[in-house]
Amino acid sequence: MSPPATRTVALAQVWLRQIAVLSLKEIRQLLRDRALFIYTVYIFTANIIIAAGGANNELRDAVLRVHDADQSHASRDLIYRFQQPRFRLAGEVGSAAEALRLLDRGEAQMILEVPSGFAESLRRQQLVHVQALIDTSQANTGYLASSYAARIVARYSEDWVERNIIRAGGDPRQMPAIRNELRVWYNPGLNNTWFNTISELLTMVTVACILLPAAAMIREKERGTLEQLLVSPLTPLQIMLSKLLSMMLVMLCGTTVAVFGIMMPFYGVPFVGSVPLFFALTALYAFTNAGLGLAAATFARNSAQVGLVVLLMVMPIVMLSGTWTPMESMPPWLRALMYLSPLRHYIEIAYGILLRGAGFGILWNSVLPMAAIGVALFALGLVRFRRQFV
Amino acid sequence: MxxxxxxxxxxxxxxxxxxxxxxxxxxxxxxxxxxxxxxxxxxQDVENIAFAVVDEDRTPVSRDYAHHFIESRYFSFQGYLPSANAADRLLAERKLRVVIVIGPRFEQQLLAGRSGQVQTLIDGTFTSSTRIIQAYVEAINLAASTGIQTGYLARRVGLPPERAAGLLHPVVLDVRYLYNQEVxxxxxxxxxxxxxxxxxxxxxxxxxxxxxxxxxxxxxxxxxxxxxxxxxxxxxxxxxxxxxxxxxxxxxxxxxxxxxxxxxxxxxxxxxxxxxxxxxxxxxxxxxxxxxxxxxxxxxxxxxxxxxxxxxxxxxxxxxxxxxxxxxxxxxxxxxxxxxxxxxxxxxxxxxxxxxxxxxxxxxxxxxxxxxxxxxxxxxxxxx
Incomplete structure (x- = not known):
């Protein structure tokens, strides 16, 4: 090798070693910052466990009250088909007015009204209408209640149909019907804990990726040690890179613990795709967010403020990127805007690899925008940092 | 003070x-x-659900069935697909959330008074919206199925449609949504x-x-x-x-x-x-x-x-x-x-x-x- 080339290699080695030493210092510092360290451990362990048992939009024990004007064997047969776990029969109401009052006070979620002459109409093969009053002030559970109720009534109906067809001179076996077999992919058992734990992990990875570098930077700023670093031979880029790399390492360790230590063994979350690809892209995601965290640190004066700034950044990102709610229901302008959110792309990547086994061939159109956003954000962080300190 | x-x-x-x-x-x-x-x-509104249809039957009856979904305000039709294999990839890429596969001989079976086979593939990643989608699909399927049955009874036994409907679904549930009528x-x-x-x-x-x-x-x-x-x-x-x-x-x-x-x-x-x-x-x-x-x-x-x-x-x-x-x-x-x-x-x-x-x-x-x-x-x- 020619002398200049050897010199470049040697310089690069020094440059890299400086970053390595500084990164090690960051990790040591985090281990000694008890509050932040405990918080970091918490978000990747206990927090995931809490989320696993968290909200699910299932219909469970919906309080049902009945206004049975018929009081016949047939009407009771229908009423007792509304069973737990979906519905909880909480007794009868005397009148329609009382039913409305109960709904107003939130003491019933659904009222079933069986008209008088119900059994008689059935016997005469006449159409009979049963009414369900449903409190939809919680929209989704309200819709599910109506859907399950419709299913129960349809099944009840079917039991009468067979008899009716025979009477009408038909053959019950000779009836056309459309059999629609529903097949749920990627989560066949519709296991809520898969969704809850993965979404929580993505949320917490985002929090860690922004908060940890921000905290590492604000620590130096608060104590005035940043000036020391700046008068050392280190460049601003090296200082930022070391914070980014060390915190990325911490976050990857946390993710490893969460995925392999909690989600897979305890909740049976599948890992269909490639493990190296997942971690490589998670590291890329960490890089994408670190710029935001470092920029946040330049806006704040102390660690409490940085907490607040990070909270204000993370909230819209997490709420609007499709972590917990489907993007389809958002207005087009917002969906277009959220294309700029790295999390929006990382969600595709994480769910794609974990549940669908997607490879790079499918994920590239999420990876490229995420990388581009990452470079832009890191440049923003670097520019803010230079402007403030150098 | x-x-x-x-x-x-x-x-x-x-x-x-x-x-x-x-x-x-x-x-x-x-x-x-x-x-x-x-x-x-x-x-949590579940709307604009991107879906496609694989029609292996290609008959008026199968197209009619697909239309039940295309006309629904919850679904957003992305087109017909040539085969179920194409659907696999689009589901994996998250371009589609639902694929409806209408089986071969769909029309023939129904006209003969047997059951026509349909398969619905749903992306289950988002469990809560998947549950709602299932409910939508079942409701639409029931309506389509009832329509076919009514027509069949009318042809076979000569029953007027209203009477046939009463026979097929003697009990009808009228749902009234209170407080949030549009859910x-x-x-x-x-x-x-x-x-x-x-x-x-x-x-x-x-x-x-x-x-x-x-x-x-x-x-x-x-x-x-x-x-x-x-x-x-x-x-x-x-x-x-x-x-x-x-x-x-x-x-x-x-x-x-x-x-x-x-x-x-x-x-x-x-x-x-x-x-x-x-x-x-x-x-x-x-x-x-x-x-x-x-x-x-x-x-x-x-x-x-x-x-x-x-x-x-x-x-x-x-x-x-x-x-x-x-x-x-x-x-x-x-x-x-x-x-x-x-x-x-x-x-x-x-x-x-x-x-x-x-x-x-x-x-x-x-x-x-x-x-x-x-x-x-x-x-x-x-x-x-």
Whole structure:
């Protein structure tokens, strides 16, 4: 090798070693910052466990009250088909007015009204209408209640149909019907804990990726040690890179613990795709967010403020990127805007690899925008940092 | 209590707020931002579901079946696909959420009075919306199936369609949705958000106010003046309550005009109840401010407290009735849960004072108690 080339290699080695030493210092510092360290451990362990048992939009024990004007064997047969776990029969109401009052006070979620002459109409093969009053002030559970109720009534109906067809001179076996077999992919058992734990992990990875570098930077700023670093031979880029790399390492360790230590063994979350690809892209995601965290640190004066700034950044990102709610229901302008959110792309990547086994061939159109956003954000962080300190 | 002195404190406080640009921005921007972010972020409407059809039959009957889905307002048709294999990839790429595969000999089977086979592939990644999609698909399938059966009976046995329908589905369930007739998510979310934001922002703003004076030492001016404790506290509360009341108005406008949530109750009742609620939450912020000595601590305590109370223990996401023992008690110890009932009642249920008077009475009691507690905690003579 020619002398200049050897010199470049040697310089690069020094440059890299400086970053390595500084990164090690960051990790040591985090281990000694008890509050932040405990918080970091918490978000990747206990927090995931809490989320696993968290909200699910299932219909469970919906309080049902009945206004049975018929009081016949047939009407009771229908009423007792509304069973737990979906519905909880909480007794009868005397009148329609009382039913409305109960709904107003939130003491019933659904009222079933069986008209008088119900059994008689059935016997005469006449159409009979049963009414369900449903409190939809919680929209989704309200819709599910109506859907399950419709299913129960349809099944009840079917039991009468067979008899009716025979009477009408038909053959019950000779009836056309459309059999629609529903097949749920990627989560066949519709296991809520898969969704809850993965979404929580993505949320917490985002929090860690922004908060940890921000905290590492604000620590130096608060104590005035940043000036020391700046008068050392280190460049601003090296200082930022070391914070980014060390915190990325911490976050990857946390993710490893969460995925392999909690989600897979305890909740049976599948890992269909490639493990190296997942971690490589998670590291890329960490890089994408670190710029935001470092920029946040330049806006704040102390660690409490940085907490607040990070909270204000993370909230819209997490709420609007499709972590917990489907993007389809958002207005087009917002969906277009959220294309700029790295999390929006990382969600595709994480769910794609974990549940669908997607490879790079499918994920590239999420990876490229995420990388581009990452470079832009890191440049923003670097520019803010230079402007403030150098 | 002398009004001039209360007014003087309030005026001074107001000036300070106007001069602190970040604080002022936070006071008016934060509520609006929270409303927009959570308004969109918590809407669980399942709409615009991208779906495609694989029609292996290609007959009028199969096309007719596909049309049942294409015409539904919940589904967004992306086109026909040549084979189920193409569907696999599009599902994996998340371009589609649902694929409907109509089996071969669909028409032939149905015309012969046998069952026609259809398969629906649903992306199960988002479990809660998948459940709703399943319900949509089943409802549409039932309607289509009934249509076929009615036609069949009419042809075979010569029954008029109405009569055939009575035979096939003797019991019909009429569903009446109360309070939220269109079952729109945002209708249920918006009132809850007003509760959440008014639990979050007023205490945050208030928590900083007394601590700021403690940090700068300006509190000693108050301690050495002739002003009484009650006058000082009232003067401190007034500007914050005013700001929060204006915010409540802005939030109400956002909910009704921007998110189109219906407001069915009495505005006067709602305004009055909201003012009482703001007094309660601002009072909590004042209490925090009196108890701690740094702005950092005040900010963190008030934020953590209000986030936990307003999100976990208010009925915003999970109904209070499903909380267990200790959590149930915590929920009842804060005004958020009661105001949630008030907001939902006033917006959606058109109920007012006749049903919700206990909640109102509770706010009055709560605000008085909090203010009294502040009075007890605040001393002009600092302990040394």
């Amino acid at each position: 002398k009004f001039e002195r209360v007014f003087a404190v309030a005026q001074r406080e107001w000036r300070e707020i106007l001069r602190d640009r970040i604080y002022f921005l936070l006071a008016f921007l934060l509520p609006v931002m929270l409303m927009l972010v959570f308004g969109y972020g918590m809407s 729109r998510s945002i209708w249920s979310v918006a009132p809850g958000l007003i509760m959440m934001i008014l639990m979050l922002v007023p205490p945050l703003l208030m928590a900083l106010s007394v601590v700021r004076e403690k940090e700068t030492g300006a509190i000693y001016n108050v301690c050495t003046s002739t002003i009484t404790r009650a006058e000082f506290l009232t003067g401190k509360l007034l500007p914050s309550v005013t700001i929060s009341a204006i915010n409540a108005g802005i939030l109400w406008l956002l909910a009704t005009l921007y998110f189109h949530t219906p407001f069915k109750g009495s505005l006067l009742f709602f305004a009055f109840a909201t003012l009482l609620y703001i007094l309660c939450t601002t009072g909590l912020g004042l209490l925090i401010s009196l108890l701690v000595s740094t702005q950092q601590a005040a900010m963190i305590i008030s934020l953590v407290l209000s986030i936990i109370v307003s999100i976990q223990f208010s009925g915003l996401i999970t109904p209070v009735s499903s909380l267990s023992g200790g959590n149930y008690a915590i929920a009842h110890a804060f005004p958020a849960m009661y105001y949630n009932a008030v907001a939902k009642g006033a917006f959606l249920k058109a109920v007012g004072l006749d049903v919700l008077w206990p909640e109102l009475l509770l706010f009055v009691f709560y605000a008085t108690a909090v203010f009294f507690l502040c009075y007890l905690v605040f001393h002009k003579r600092t302990r040394t």
